[in-house]
Amino acid sequence: MKVGESTQFQRVIGYFHGTIFLFSIIIGAGIFVAPKGVLKYSSLNVGVSLSIWAACAVVSMLAALSHAELGTTFPRSGAQYYFLKRSLGPFIAFFYLWTNLFSTPAGIAARGLLLAGYIMQPFYPGCFVPEMPKKCLALAILWCLGILNARGVKEVTWFQTVSTAVKMTVLGFISVTGIVLLVRGRRENLARFEKAFDADVPDASQIAEAFLQGLFAYSGWGVLVRIAGELKSPSENIPKCVVTALTLVALIYLLVNVSYLAVLTPKEIMSSDAVAVTWMDRVIPSLQWAVSLGVSSSIVSSLNCTIFSTSRLWYMASQEGQLPSILSTLNIHSCPVAAVIQMLIFASILIIPSDLILLISYVGFTDWIQLGLMMVGLLKLRFQEPNLSRPYKVRLPFVFGTMAISLFLVLTPIIKSPQIYHIYVILFILSGLLFYLPFVHFDLGSTYFNKITCFLQLLLNVSPADDIDEYISTGGKVQKNPPATATKK
Numbered sequence: 001m002k003v004g005e006s007t008q009f010q011r012v013i014g015y016f017h018g019t020i021f022l023f024s025i026i027i028g029a030g031i032f033v034a035p036k037g038v039l040k041y042s043s044l045n046v047g048v049s050l051s052i053w054a055a056c057a058v059v060s061m062l063a064a065l066s067h068a069e070l071g072t073t074f075p076r077s078g079a080q081y082y083f084l085k086r087s088l089g090p091f092i093a094f095f096y097l098w099t100n101l102f103s104t105p106a107g108i109a110a111r112g113l114l115l116a117g118y119i120m121q122p123f124y125p126g127c128f129v130p131e132m133p134k135k136c137l138a139l140a141i142l143w144c145l146g147i148l149n150a151r152g153v154k155e156v157t158w159f160q161t162v163s164t165a166v167k168m169t170v171l172g173f174i175s176v177t178g179i180v181l182l183v184r185g186r187r188e189n190l191a192r193f194e195k196a197f198d199a200d201v202p203d204a205s206q207i208a209e210a211f212l213q214g215l216f217a218y219s220g221w222g223v224l225v226r227i228a229g230e231l232k233s234p235s236e237n238i239p240k241c242v243v244t245a246l247t248l249v250a251l252i253y254l255l256v257n258v259s260y261l262a263v264l265t266p267k268e269i270m271s272s273d274a275v276a277v278t279w280m281d282r283v284i285p286s287l288q289w290a291v292s293l294g295v296s297s298s299i300v301s302s303l304n305c306t307i308f309s310t311s312r313l314w315y316m317a318s319q320e321g322q323l324p325s326i327l328s329t330l331n332i333h334s335c336p337v338a339a340v341i342q343m344l345i346f347a348s349i350l351i352i353p354s355d356l357i358l359l360i361s362y363v364g365f366t367d368w369i370q371l372g373l374m375m376v377g378l379l380k381l382r383f384q385e386p387n388l389s390r391p392y393k394v395r396l397p398f399v400f401g402t403m404a405i406s407l408f409l410v411l412t413p414i415i416k417s418p419q420i421y422h423i424y425v426i427l428f429i430l431s432g433l434l435f436y437l438p439f440v441h442f443d444l445g446s447t448y449f450n451k452i453t454c455f456l457q458l459l460l461n462v463s464p465a466d467d468i469d470e471y472i473s474t475g476g477k478v479q480k481n482p483p484a485t486a487t488k489k
Contacts, residue, residue: 007330008466009077009229010153015237017157018224022245023164024301025220025309029114031171031256032276032295036269037213043200044266052207053257056214057250059405063371064221064242065394066402069378071238072392077229078316080222080374085320087377087384094440096373097317098432099366104310105346108303112138113351115299118292138351145304146344149311152333153230156308163301170294171252174276177283178259208412215409217253219367220302221246226309235391311339322440326453329462337460366425372406375399 013021042049070083085093116138120129148155202210224241228234260275263282272278276291315336318328327339378399381388414422438444457463 007334007463010334011230011232012153013157013230014232015240018231018237018241019245020160020164021223021305022241024160025223025305026218026249027167027298028302029295029298030217032291035257035275038210039266039269041202041206041210041213043202045201046261048202050254050257052210052214053253056211056218057246060218060221061246062398063402064246066375066398067222067225068238068242069392069394071225071228072235073390075228075234077227077312079225079228081313081316084377087381092373094322094436095429095432096370097322105343106350108306108347109350111299111303112142115141115296118295135351139348142344142347145307146340149307149340150335150337152335159304160301163297166297167294170290171256174259175255178262182262205416223305223309226312239392307340307343310343311336314339324449326456329457330465331462337462368406368409372403375403
């Protein structure tokens, strides 16, 4: 990097690409492969199943709009982490970071293996894909995405746009074809919808499980808050993108499920390992490759979006002193390349003994705990700092509703069917104290880390950002804090 060359995040993601990012991470491979969790816990009741898909969209919209206030009030990269540290203190912020350090690489590793297996399966018809070639391909895919991220935000947004267009084209074809078949279909197919609520009605516990399945399909709506430091007019674009994306996703999910049910019976859907493949085999067998293309594009776009957004979270944690300072350096393309590399190293380690992925992915159970804590922090800041500029201010019933949903989703599985892994998750979270106290609170080993930082800066050709991303939101615009009022670490 040349002397005097500036490095800082560029605000280049507008409304269109922000919506594309949401599509990329929310719509995953599940809608193609196994959208049967909701149907299973709805007692195969078609009407209840479709109603739950619609209700999950409303719940997700409620939570996403509440969450959006974080990114509009503090329009910076890694806004969730910064918000938790400012509102609830450094330990709660570290708890969020600690779980993310392991659950995100585990999820990346799992999706990388899934994608590699899906790509290689045609070369091994009728048998399982060997583990070693699959792991090698998964590693190659992840590091190629890492190289793409290192090239900067413009290349990432271009890639996301293309991969999302492919995915949406396949889903659009399934939706339209299903509706046409339904209109021109046989009487038994129409009767399935005319008597949609005639099947057994699920009990309360089954409905709760169905909601958990449906909400998982809508997860990922918080990604724009993580990358708020690279959004144009975040106070305007975050709420607009959330409303647009979740509305269209809900419509697509409903239409695709209707399309599946127009061709397959509920029992056929439950017995299928890949519903979209079974559907295509009934409708146009020669287009099986289109489903494979849709699944692959869904996984790779979701992977790329996760790598991009999580690197910004680790960048902010590094600026705040809870991770090594090398992670808050940028390359010439304004990418926190050290954070990307660390994430991919963690994911690569988990790919090799892939059984570990299942254990560490249980930490995802804490996602709704974290959302509940963010809503508590939001209320706390409302009273502690009432004069803080909030260009977008969510209504309090939305906040309390999100807190209630979080509590419901955390306590329901614990009360209804407690598992030993719940204890493992709690022990894992508490183990963060072993690292927080010596390395963060008492700052031991800082001299050693400084030497490593100097070496890695030269090796990776990176430098600290020109500023520390100290921005506040004023009247819907982004304005830099004066030095005297900048938040200290």
